[in-house]
Amino acid sequence: MSQLGNLQTRRRVSPQTSEMDQEGPADPVEVYCRVRPLNEDEDESCCKVLSDQILQITPPDTSLAFRTGHRNATQHTFQYVFNEATGQREVFDRVSMPLVRDLFCSKNGLLFTYGITNSGKTYTMSGEPDNAGILPRCLDIIFNSIAELQAPRFVFKPDKTNGFEVQSEGDARVEAGKFKPKKISAKARSEMPEYSDILRLPEVRKVDCTVDEDCSYSVFVSYVEIYNNYVFDLLEDIPADSKKPPQSKGMREDARRQMYISGVTEVEVKSTEEAYEALWRGQRRRRVGHTQLNHESSRSHSIFTIRLVSAPLDSSGEEVVQDKGRVVMTQLSLVDLAGSERATRTGNQGNRLREANNINANLMVLRTCMETLRDNQGNAANKIVPYRDAKLTHLFKNYFDGDGKVKMVVCVSPRSEDYDETIHVMRFAEVTQEVQIQVEKQPTKLPVGYTPGRRRANLLYKAALKGGRQEDCDEPTSSAVHPYHLALPLLCVDKFLGSDSLNYTEFRVHLEDRAETRQRLLEESKRKETEVRSMIVSMSADNDALKARVAALESQLRKQDRLAKDNQDLGVLVKRKDQELQHSAQHRDKLQKSLSSKTAEALHLQLQVDTVMKKNANLERALDAFRSDHCDLEKEMVQSKEIARKEQKEKEKIKKTMKGFVHSEKEKFEKLAKEKRTQDQKLQQVMRMVQHPPTAPDRTPLTETDNLPTHGGRKRSISENWLNHRPTTTLEGATVLQPNIKKKKTITTPKPKHFKDKHSKYMLTHQELDVKGRTKTKLFKGDILESRGGGHSVRFTNIESLDTQSMSSENGQNNPTTSSRRSARLAKKSSPTLSVSSSMGSLSGVSSLSEEAEHTDVETRCAVGIMGKPGAPPGYCHMTTTDL
Numbered sequence: 001m002s003q004l005g006n007l008q009t010r011r012r013v014s015p016q017t018s019e020m021d022q023e024g025p026a027d028p029v030e031v032y033c034r035v036r037p038l039n040e041d042e043d044e045s046c047c048k049v050l051s052d053q054i055l056q057i058t059p060p061d062t063s064l065a066f067r068t069g070h071r072n073a074t075q076h077t078f079q080y081v082f083n084e085a086t087g088q089r090e091v092f093d094r095v096s097m098p099l100v101r102d103l104f105c106s107k108n109g110l111l112f113t114y115g116i117t118n119s120g121k122t123y124t125m126s127g128e129p130d131n132a133g134i135l136p137r138c139l140d141i142i143f144n145s146i147a148e149l150q151a152p153r154f155v156f157k158p159d160k161t162n163g164f165e166v167q168s169e170g171d172a173r174v175e176a177g178k179f180k181p182k183k184i185s186a187k188a189r190s191e192m193p194e195y196s197d198i199l200r201l202p203e204v205r206k207v208d209c210t211v212d213e214d215c216s217y218s219v220f221v222s223y224v225e226i227y228n229n230y231v232f233d234l235l236e237d238i239p240a241d242s243k244k245p246p247q248s249k250g251m252r253e254d255a256r257r258q259m260y261i262s263g264v265t266e267v268e269v270k271s272t273e274e275a276y277e278a279l280w281r282g283q284r285r286r287r288v289g290h291t292q293l294n295h296e297s298s299r300s301h302s303i304f305t306i307r308l309v310s311a312p313l314d315s316s317g318e319e320v321v322q323d324k325g326r327v328v329m330t331q332l333s334l335v336d337l338a339g340s341e342r343a344t345r346t347g348n349q350g351n352r353l354r355e356a357n358n359i360n361a362n363l364m365v366l367r368t369c370m371e372t373l374r375d376n377q378g379n380a381a382n383k384i385v386p387y388r389d390a391k392l393t394h395l396f397k398n399y400f401d402g403d404g405k406v407k408m409v410v411c412v413s414p415r416s417e418d419y420d421e422t423i424h425v426m427r428f429a430e431v432t433q434e435v436q437i438q439v440e441k442q443p444t445k446l447p448v449g450y451t452p453g454r455r456r457a458n459l460l461y462k463a464a465l466k467g468g469r470q471e472d473c474d475e476p477t478s479s480a481v482h483p484y485h486l487a488l489p490l491l492c493v494d495k496f497l498g499s500d501s502l503n504y505t506e507f508r509v510h511l512e513d514r515a516e517t518r519q520r521l522l523e524e525s526k527r528k529e530t531e532v533r534s535m536i537v538s539m540s541a542d543n544d545a546l547k548a549r550v551a552a553l554e555s556q557l558r559k560q561d562r563l564a565k566d567n568q569d570l571g572v573l574v575k576r577k578d579q580e581l582q583h584s585a586q587h588r589d590k591l592q593k594s595l596s597s598k599t600a601e602a603l604h605l606q607l608q609v610d611t612v613m614k615k616n617a618n619l620e621r622a623l624d625a626f627r628s629d630h631c632d633l634e635k636e637m638v639q640s641k642e643i644a645r646k647e648q649k650e651k652e653k654i655k656k657t658m659k660g661f662v663h664s665e666k667e668k669f670e671k672l673a674k675e676k677r678t679q680d681q682k683l684q685q686v687m688r689m690v691q692h693p694p695t696a697p698d699r700t701p702l703t704e705t706d707n708l709p710t711h712g713g714r715k716r717s718i719s720e721n722w723l724n725h726r727p728t729t730t731l732e733g734a735t736v737l738q739p740n741i742k743k744k745k746t747i748t749t750p751k752p753k754h755f756k757d758k759h760s761k762y763m764l765t766h767q768e769l770d771v772k773g774r775t776k777t778k779l780f781k782g783d784i785l786e787s788r789g790g791g792h793s794v795r796f797t798n799i800e801s802l803d804t805q806s807m808s809s810e811n812g813q814n815n816p817t818t819s820s821r822r823s824a825r826l827a828k829k830s831s832p833t834l835s836v837s838s839s840m841g842s843l844s845g846v847s848s849l850s851e852e853a854e855h856t857d858v859e860t861r862c863a864v865g866i867m868g869k870p871g872a873p874p875g876y877c878h879m880t881t882t883d884l
């Protein structure tokens with residue numbers, strides 16, 4: 001672990017970097033965003049590009065975030081946001097062109113495309129036929145830029161330890177002679193038509209920086225994929241008939257502590273077409289491998305690496321310097337990451353789930369690394385960055401340690417269904433943007449000790465040589481002269497040799513001239529050489545001074561660049577801060593609004609509290625009053641209880657007294673009862689005697705005879721016919737009052753025909769209860785007389801009555817016990833009514849005599865009358881003469 005810790009803080013020292021600036025600037029990871037257009041079958045977009053730097057995402061109703069209450073749209077700031085209509089060229093120019101430029105300035109580059117499945121990562125990285133993405137454009141522009149500066153094939157050779165060897169052009173040619181370039185057959189090409197046309201870029205573009213013409217360049221490409229945390233080489237030569245599945249590669253660290261894939265195939269490519277063929281082969285292998293391993297392309301991370309290898313030309317500008325230490329290698333890694341969606345979303349199982357987990361593990365580690373890097377910068381912490389936890393981060397750890405520029409294109413699917421995943425992507429992007437990479441100092445190029453422009457000079461020289469042979473020797477053109485060639489004047493011997501008159505003297509003179517000229521020229525040459533040498537020395541001094549000046553200017557320029565970059569960063573920061581301020585202002589407004597509403601609410605509540613407190617005070621006062629009342633009542637209750645207790649005591653006293661009284665009364669009563677029983681016995685004896693008299697005339701014991709004339713005596717009545725009118729309500733058992741009449745007809749309801757019969761006497765039995773509940777029985781007796789109109793009338797002659805009192809008081813012969821019993825029964829049965837039929841109308845108006853028949857005038861004598869009315873119950877009442 002300590003070793004890992006060291007990794008983070010250690011700065012790599014490049015063998016070519018002898019002069020390093022003190023401290024490199026911090027370079028943020030640049031994160032771009034690209035929103036793909038909606039497909040035809042997709043109708044709702046949740047993304048909106050607000051400006052070049054801001055993307056707004058709105059949660060749709062169906063999203064989990066919306067359902068869990070996160071309903072506000074979120075805004076995300078990026079280095080640059082490409083909207084749905086942005087073309088591939090613009091994306092390349094903004095994102096990748098600076099990386100390609102860096103390649104020629106000895107700076108490495110790493111570019112990721114990150115996003116969920118189907119968000120446009122592959123489209124952005126590789127593109128489509130006629131719509132090339134970043135990768136083919138990078139290749140194209142590199143080859144366009146180094147077209148005539150390329151070293152012959154095999155001059156540079158990978159040394160298997162992440163470095164390159166240089167060999168002479170002769171050796172390279174020998175090796176090249178054996179090399180057979182791999183050409184894709186038309187049949188194979190037809191299998192993957194999507195890659196066959198991709199290179200047709202409409203324009204020829206070069207990098208917009210100076211490419212060192214005194215260097216020779218070679219391009220190498222490698223293509224690997226990381227699947228389930230294994231690294232597979234996609235350009236490895238595997239025999240066509242091999243049944244073995246692809247073997248994974250290991251990772252190593254080279255002498256410069258750079259991570260590399262051990263044994264990875266690096267293919268030297270001399271043109272865009274060749275590079276693209278390698279890519280194509282890799283894609284094909286990927287497809288075959290995926291079939292063997294049973295996985296899908298989008299489930300693995302693919303890494304296409306372009307290495308630009310260069311070395312300076314020698315002094316003649318002819319060949320590459322045969323020195324390995326002078327080889328410069330820069331690389332650009334283009335990474336198409338697998339879909340970032342979470343395993344749960346895909347609903348995968350088994351292998352697919354493991355696959356998804358591994359993808360996520362790699363991306364998760366990438367995220368953790370970013371977070372740790374950010375924390376280390378922000379809080380000056382020194383946490384260990386877990387690069388080694390995943391192959392992906394392990395391979396690129398040098399980039400994050402400052403060995404190159406890191407960029408990321410976040411691809412966004414605008415589909416509403418993808419909202420929840422897109423938000424995760426945005427969070428990762430935000431973290432990544434905050435990572436600042438401490439850029440390693442760019443090595444100042446060592447002066448190689450050769451004159452610049454030697455390639456061009458060599459070419460010119462070659463061209464001059466070529467031209468000298470062709471043209472006439474007399475007038476060598478200045479343009480064809482080698483700048484360092486001090487040509488001697490040419491001697492045209494032919495004109496002497498070909499003449500007929502051979503003049504040797506002339507020839508000797510000419511030769512002497514020539515020797516003289518030669519001597520002169522030699523002297524001149526020496527002089528010129530000395531001049532040139534001194535010139536060169538002075539030029540070299542000038543050159544050194546110029547170089548120093550250039551270096552100073554370059555460092556100034558770098559500083560300016562840095563300042564400009566800082567300015568730009570500051571601008572971005574200020575913009576971001578402005579937005580944050582806006583947000584916070586909005587938030588503050590919202591808070592103020594809610595505060596004022598809360599204040600109003602609080603006031604309202606305060607009022608309510610005041611009212612409640614007032615009510616409470618009233619209630620407390622009422623409670624006090626109730627309490628004092630309660631005390632009073634309690635006192636009263638105590639007093640009442642005292643009174644009640646006293647009363648109870650008194651009651652008990654009275655009860656005791658009453659008990660004594662009742663007891664004495666009971667004794668008295670029992671004594672009386674005893675006496676009554678003896679009386680009863682006596683009375684019964686009398687009754688027996690009365691009911692069964694031996695001979696004596698029947699005498700109603702209970703009869704109360706008034707002062708009426710005695711023509712209705714008992715003896716007589718025996719021989720007379722009596723109409724005995726006993727209404728149905730008459731109680732049985734009143735026999736004690738019944739006269740002993742033999743000839744009688746008892747009727748309940750009198751009718752005229754009864755009076756037409758031979759009856760001469762009429763007797764009506766009437767019973768009634770008095771106010772004390774005693775039964776009064778009366779016998780109204782009278783004579784039936786024929787009226788003048790042919791009807792009948794009754795003249796009452798006698799009334800006999802019985803009640804308990806009268807019996808006991810008026811007739812000592814009456815049996816009080818019997819009477820009272822009967823009376824009680826009568827009282828129970830019904831009210832006493834005298835029943836007279838409606839036909840008794842003829843009977844009305846007949847006067848009768850009262851018991852106290854002492855009245856002498858009609859008015860008093862007729863005080864009682866019998867009255868019958870149709871439909872009304874019969875009865876009698878006291879009447880006046882006027883009533884009658």
Ligand SMILES: Nc1ncnc2c1ncn2[C@@H]1O[C@H](COP(=O)(O)OP(=O)(O)OP(=O)(O)O)[C@@H](O)[C@H]1O
Pocket residue numbers: 035036037084115116117118119120121122123124128297298337338339411
């Ligand atoms: N910017 C764009 N303009 C037009 N079409 C696009 C764009 N981005 C993506 N597409 C289209 O969207 C579809 C999905 O894109 P692509 O295959 O690149 O997604 P991906 O993220 O690489 O998916 P995977 O993770 O499965 O590889 C393709 O048909 C592609 O043509």
